[in-house]
Amino acid sequence: MRRAALGALLSHWRRHPLQLMTLITGLALATGLWSAVQAINGEARAGYAQAAAQLGGTGFDVLLPSDGHISVSRYVMLRREGWLLAPVLEGRWHLQQGSVKLIGVDLLSHPELPAMPTSAVPPLDTLTSPGRIFLHPNTMDQLVEQPNLPPITLTENLPTGVVLSDISLAEQLLQQQGKISRLIILPDQPMGLKPLKVLAPELHRHSSDSPQAARLTDSFHLNLTAFGLLSFAVGLFIVHGSVGLGIEQRRGLFRTLRAMGVSLRLLTTLLLCELMLIALLAGSIGLVLGYLVAAALLPDVSATLIGLYGATVEGSLSLRASWLLSGVGMALFGTLVASAQAISNIYNMPLLVAPGVQARAGVARSSQLKMATIGCGLMVSGVAAVLLFDGLIAGFTLLAGIMLGAALILPLLLSGLLKIGSYTARSALAEWIWADMRAQLPGISLALMALLLALATNIGVGTMVSSFRLTFLGWMDQRLSAEIYVTAQSDQQAADLTKWLTKRGVTTLPIRWSEVPHQGSPLRIYGVVDHATYRDKWPVLQALPNAWDHVAAGSAAMINEQLARRQNLWPGDVLTLKPDWQMTVAGVYSDYGNPHEQVIVSLPVLLERMDNIPNRQFGLRLDPEDVPELMNNIRETFVSPSISVIDQAGIKARSLAVFDRTFVVTGALNLLTLGVAGFAILTSLLTLWNMRLPQLAPIWALGITRRKLAWLELLRSLALATLTTLLALPLGLILAWALLSIINVEAFGWKLPMYVFPMDWLRLLLLALLAAAVAAAIPARKLARIKPAELLKVFAHER
Amino acid sequence: MSVRSIVATVIICLPCFASAQGFAGLGSQADGFAIPEKGYGLNFPADHGPHPNFRIEWWYLTANLKDDDGHDYGVQWTLFRSAISPGEDTGWSSPQLWMGHAGLTTPKHQFYAERLARGGIGQAGVTAEPFAAWIDNWEMLGTDPTLNQLSLTASGSDFAYDLSMQAQGPLVLHGDAGYSVKSSGGQASYYYSQPRYDISGTLTLPDGAVIVNGQGWLDREWSSQPLADDQSGWDWFSLSFDSGEKLMGFILRGDSGDYSSGTWIAADGSSKPLLPGAFQAQPLTYSEVEGRTIPVQWQIKLPEHGVSATIQAINDQSWMGTSFPYWEGPVTISGSHTGHGYLEMTGYD
Numbered sequence A: 001m002r003r004a005a006l007g008a009l010l011s012h013w014r015r016h017p018l019q020l021m022t023l024i025t026g027l028a029l030a031t032g033l034w035s036a037v038q039a040i041n042g043e044a045r046a047g048y049a050q051a052a053a054q055l056g057g058t059g060f061d062v063l064l065p066s067d068g069h070i071s072v073s074r075y076v077m078l079r080r081e082g083w084l085l086a087p088v089l090e091g092r093w094h095l096q097q098g099s100v101k102l103i104g105v106d107l108l109s110h111p112e113l114p115a116m117p118t119s120a121v122p123p124l125d126t127l128t129s130p131g132r133i134f135l136h137p138n139t140m141d142q143l144v145e146q147p148n149l150p151p152i153t154l155t156e157n158l159p160t161g162v163v164l165s166d167i168s169l170a171e172q173l174l175q176q177q178g179k180i181s182r183l184i185i186l187p188d189q190p191m192g193l194k195p196l197k198v199l200a201p202e203l204h205r206h207s208s209d210s211p212q213a214a215r216l217t218d219s220f221h222l223n224l225t226a227f228g229l230l231s232f233a234v235g236l237f238i239v240h241g242s243v244g245l246g247i248e249q250r251r252g253l254f255r256t257l258r259a260m261g262v263s264l265r266l267l268t269t270l271l272l273c274e275l276m277l278i279a280l281l282a283g284s285i286g287l288v289l290g291y292l293v294a295a296a297l298l299p300d301v302s303a304t305l306i307g308l309y310g311a312t313v314e315g316s317l318s319l320r321a322s323w324l325l326s327g328v329g330m331a332l333f334g335t336l337v338a339s340a341q342a343i344s345n346i347y348n349m350p351l352l353v354a355p356g357v358q359a360r361a362g363v364a365r366s367s368q369l370k371m372a373t374i375g376c377g378l379m380v381s382g383v384a385a386v387l388l389f390d391g392l393i394a395g396f397t398l399l400a401g402i403m404l405g406a407a408l409i410l411p412l413l414l415s416g417l418l419k420i421g422s423y424t425a426r427s428a429l430a431e432w433i434w435a436d437m438r439a440q441l442p443g444i445s446l447a448l449m450a451l452l453l454a455l456a457t458n459i460g461v462g463t464m465v466s467s468f469r470l471t472f473l474g475w476m477d478q479r480l481s482a483e484i485y486v487t488a489q490s491d492q493q494a495a496d497l498t499k500w501l502t503k504r505g506v507t508t509l510p511i512r513w514s515e516v517p518h519q520g521s522p523l524r525i526y527g528v529v530d531h532a533t534y535r536d537k538w539p540v541l542q543a544l545p546n547a548w549d550h551v552a553a554g555s556a557a558m559i560n561e562q563l564a565r566r567q568n569l570w571p572g573d574v575l576t577l578k579p580d581w582q583m584t585v586a587g588v589y590s591d592y593g594n595p596h597e598q599v600i601v602s603l604p605v606l607l608e609r610m611d612n613i614p615n616r617q618f619g620l621r622l623d624p625e626d627v628p629e630l631m632n633n634i635r636e637t638f639v640s641p642s643i644s645v646i647d648q649a650g651i652k653a654r655s656l657a658v659f660d661r662t663f664v665v666t667g668a669l670n671l672l673t674l675g676v677a678g679f680a681i682l683t684s685l686l687t688l689w690n691m692r693l694p695q696l697a698p699i700w701a702l703g704i705t706r707r708k709l710a711w712l713e714l715l716r717s718l719a720l721a722t723l724t725t726l727l728a729l730p731l732g733l734i735l736a737w738a739l740l741s742i743i744n745v746e747a748f749g750w751k752l753p754m755y756v757f758p759m760d761w762l763r764l765l766l767l768a769l770l771a772a773a774v775a776a777a778i779p780a781r782k783l784a785r786i787k788p789a790e791l792l793k794v795f796a797h798e799r
Numbered sequence B: 001m002s003v004r005s006i007v008a009t010v011i012i013c014l015p016c017f018a019s020a021q022g023f024a025g026l027g028s029q030a031d032g033f034a035i036p037e038k039g040y041g042l043n044f045p046a047d048h049g050p051h052p053n054f055r056i057e058w059w060y061l062t063a064n065l066k067d068d069d070g071h072d073y074g075v076q077w078t079l080f081r082s083a084i085s086p087g088e089d090t091g092w093s094s095p096q097l098w099m100g101h102a103g104l105t106t107p108k109h110q111f112y113a114e115r116l117a118r119g120g121i122g123q124a125g126v127t128a129e130p131f132a133a134w135i136d137n138w139e140m141l142g143t144d145p146t147l148n149q150l151s152l153t154a155s156g157s158d159f160a161y162d163l164s165m166q167a168q169g170p171l172v173l174h175g176d177a178g179y180s181v182k183s184s185g186g187q188a189s190y191y192y193s194q195p196r197y198d199i200s201g202t203l204t205l206p207d208g209a210v211i212v213n214g215q216g217w218l219d220r221e222w223s224s225q226p227l228a229d230d231q232s233g234w235d236w237f238s239l240s241f242d243s244g245e246k247l248m249g250f251i252l253r254g255d256s257g258d259y260s261s262g263t264w265i266a267a268d269g270s271s272k273p274l275l276p277g278a279f280q281a282q283p284l285t286y287s288e289v290e291g292r293t294i295p296v297q298w299q300i301k302l303p304e305h306g307v308s309a310t311i312q313a314i315n316d317q318s319w320m321g322t323s324f325p326y327w328e329g330p331v332t333i334s335g336s337h338t339g340h341g342y343l344e345m346t347g348y349d
Helices: A002-015 A016-053 A070-080 A123-127 A137-143 A167-175 A214-248 A251-259 A264-309 A321-347 A357-388 A392-422 A426-480 A491-503 A531-536 A547-553 A562-567 A603-609 A624-637 A648-662 A664-701 A705-749 A757-785 A788-796 B002-011 B024-030
Strands: A062-065 A087-092 A098-105 A134-135 A152-155 A162-166 A182-185 A201-208 A486-487 A507-518 A522-527 A542-543 A556-560 A573-578 A582-588 A598-602 A615-623 A646-648 B056-067 B074-082 B096-105 B108-120 B125-127 B131-133 B140-142 B149-155 B160-167 B177-181 B188-205 B208-223 B231-241 B246-254 B259-265 B271-273 B280-289 B292-302 B305-312 B328-336 B337-344
Touching: A002 A016, A002 A251, A002 A264, A016 A214, A016 A321, A016 A664, A062 A357, A070 A087, A087 A167, A087 A522, A098 A137, A098 A167, A134 A137, A137 A152, A162 A167, A167 A562, A201 B002, A214 A251, A214 A321, A214 A664, A251 A264, A264 A321, A264 A664, A357 A426, A392 A426, A426 A648, A426 A664, A486 A648, A491 A507, A491 A615, A507 A573, A507 A603, A522 A582, A522 A603, A542 B208, A547 A556, A547 A582, A547 A598, A556 A562, A556 A573, A562 A598, A582 A598, A582 B108, A582 B177, A598 A603, A603 B271, A624 A646, A624 B177, A646 A648, A664 A705, A664 A757, A664 A788, A705 A757, B056 B160, B056 B188, B056 B328, B056 B337, B074 B125, B074 B131, B074 B140, B074 B208, B074 B328, B096 B125, B096 B131, B096 B149, B096 B292, B108 B125, B149 B188, B160 B208, B188 B246, B208 B231, B231 B292, B231 B328, B246 B292, B280 B305, B292 B337, B305 B337
Parallel strands: A098 A162, A134 A152, A522 A598, A556 A582
Antiparallel strands: A062 A182, A062 A201, A087 A098, A087 A182, A134 A162, A486 A615, A486 A646, A507 A522, A507 A615, A542 A582, A556 A598, A573 A582, B056 B074, B056 B208, B074 B096, B096 B108, B125 B131, B131 B140, B140 B149, B149 B160, B160 B188, B177 B188, B188 B208, B231 B246, B231 B337, B246 B259, B259 B271, B280 B292, B292 B305, B305 B328, B328 B337
């Protein structure tokens, strides 16, 4: 009996392969996008964790000085009090070619260091003069021409651009004798210690539950996760539609089965089994899809992470249990959620009485009200979250509240609009069309909600990216104001070059910087000469009057927006760079594409305060017409490739390429989500189609041709899509505003002006109409070709 | 294996306790380290301090203690110095590495901890005047340039001790006035002891503090010559008999035969080196300790002094699970002589 009943249930899918395909595709798409995002996030997180683990010290708290360094004598004093600590000295090691991050650790106290392979090198070798440095083979290029290098061991376990050594060697290379950047607090401290707060009140304890790169990139991953969830939600609308259709079409079958003695419990169980089988199948396909999407996107993600945050993530994808399980789990769970309503309908279905189609409208009206109320509540709590709390999570709560809330309000809003529309009806047919659209709403509203979300996301994210790009272009024009940028190999070469250029009347603007430890991370300080380039062109957001005069006088500094926002420092405030070095903030400038904090002071002040500042980079100011000639002259006079010369256009093109690559992933996910939404409309219309026959048959009987009915069908679908798009527009703009003014500030530390792009909206409207038209085309075509006998049957049988 | 444990192994292993046999002397000279020379008169208090031109050195205290209820405890405090190259340098560049081991043994439990430090920055070191030896907050401090009056502290995550020690006799110079020959190959170390301390103080255990009293033995040794390739480990005994006599004896286990030696210390403090092979020790029973089979009961013989006694570990599981693991714990003596002492065993796999 059970077998026969299951066979009867499953036979439906054999007769409706398209429907089965829709269901599986919807679920597979949803699972696929979700697991793709999970896979990318998992890969990136594993990358950060691995990078941090290679350097040891993950999961331990650290002691940081508020400014400057910790002295070795302070470290020894704390050790002599019994505290088990491991010192780390970190700094920028200036090389002939650029610079690298040098990390010096005390091998005797540092936690496990997988990055230092002991199998290849005798460990005492690392401790004794001349010491030994460890680095990734890619970092080696920068060191090739460096004289007097200590012995080198290459290891794949370190990120590119990072050099590891014993602290004795590091303090020599960095010329920071007797200094320590941070102290790692080791586990298993001895009993009876005095508290650190008493022993060293000037040091701050920071918990390091996540590596720094992970914290910085959190926003990026949260973004991706939001996209993944959105895709999944949209995918569930499809499942809801397909399952609803599958059940709607089998009502007759269910009645027959029940009449033959299949208990309600068994029927429901069998239906659930059937759905779970389909969910497993679709989930598996989704995982394959997810893997492919993730693998395709990962190189761009990794480029983004390197470009924006300097976090290295491998470009290759590995299978991880976490996202595999979460994918299958979401598929099963999602199917259950999406089909709960349909199954419960069956469970409550009277055995022999046909469901009253008209009654649905009444139920729908009250549920629309309920949904709209919940929607308003969600929107209010989203706004409240951002008013009450700071941070990225509050920002995303606002987004989620507004988006979901708007989606829930949509059916009531559409219904109201249609009602207003119906007043314009002048003929009986027109009146029927308006009324019929309203009657259709409950069935299609979920799909329209999906469309609304997808469109609003598209408008919001699109506006954000385009605004960002426009701002970035303008900013580059200001910031990259020198005609040529030159990087010399050595200070000597740089000096020769300066002399040579001065003879030719070319202005050289040195680009010199140094780093000071500031609240646990390096703060880069640039020294600039007093020149009109800065006064006229620098992208200043806020400044004191005559700000550059103060900078030139040596009493004030310009800071970037990131530093200003994170530390709440604005013009007139005092910035402490070192315990004995304070500057007034003269102005705040925008600094896009850089996650780190930055300061500009006058060059003489920087040279006085800091030692060993290389002098190898310059911006050159000259008549733009002379640029090609001068570049050639420099290359001929100073043997290339030992000197690198790039003109303004070249450096801008490079920056823009990095920028565009950053948003490839966003664009791809955006498009995929819209595709899924289009698919949701299709399945909803297919579901409605079957239920609507009883409503269409009387109209046909009154003399409206099937062909005309089909056209009306298409028109209705387009009208609903248009309405939804129009409603999506303000929602998308709110989303864009939140992204630019809240999320960006939290994630990157900069606020961007918003620009609107109406042509993009038009394009999107056309895309939505296309999706609606394609989705309506199949039912419309069916309608146009339906046998009159089928329509007659409506009157013959009571369904 | 981490860098740390390799370094620790190098510290303790290279220049092991009784560096004997093989060609090790040749290698040491090439490295520029000083070699012990016969006829050098030990010079105090300077020689209580470190000898950075020698490769290896230690300040090694063991104590047999009892609480008021008669329960036995053992305490170990060791500071090892190992030089990567001879001489001293300031700051992190110092070639001197330091390692501390602290152990506390009860009949039921063994507690231990380890500390590593570099010379040059002040985190660990030894000064002769006044005498002070320290690593982190572990200290062996004198009140004057002698070793007569010392205070001793150490702590780990689950134990601590704070003891004061009063010497009850003269220093004992092993071998030929402190020049202790370790093999027929001629390798030697400088080696002296203060085998007679009265000790009192407090042990802190997970269950609370315990007041204890007892006796202690301090060993001082430095050399430059490592173990021979064929040697797998050693068994070292420091025994205090109730008669007031004391015996230090060791056996180096090697593929080409064992090598044993030691010192007999009379009740008046006078001492006499033992001839190689005079001291004999045979394992009687074994115990499973951390997956290894280790002898925890021994039969020792020293016929020239009529010694034939059984040595029994107070706690079979006196395991020091440090970077370089070994067995070290208090023992009781029965047989021709009775008393207590300390046993150290290495190289049991």
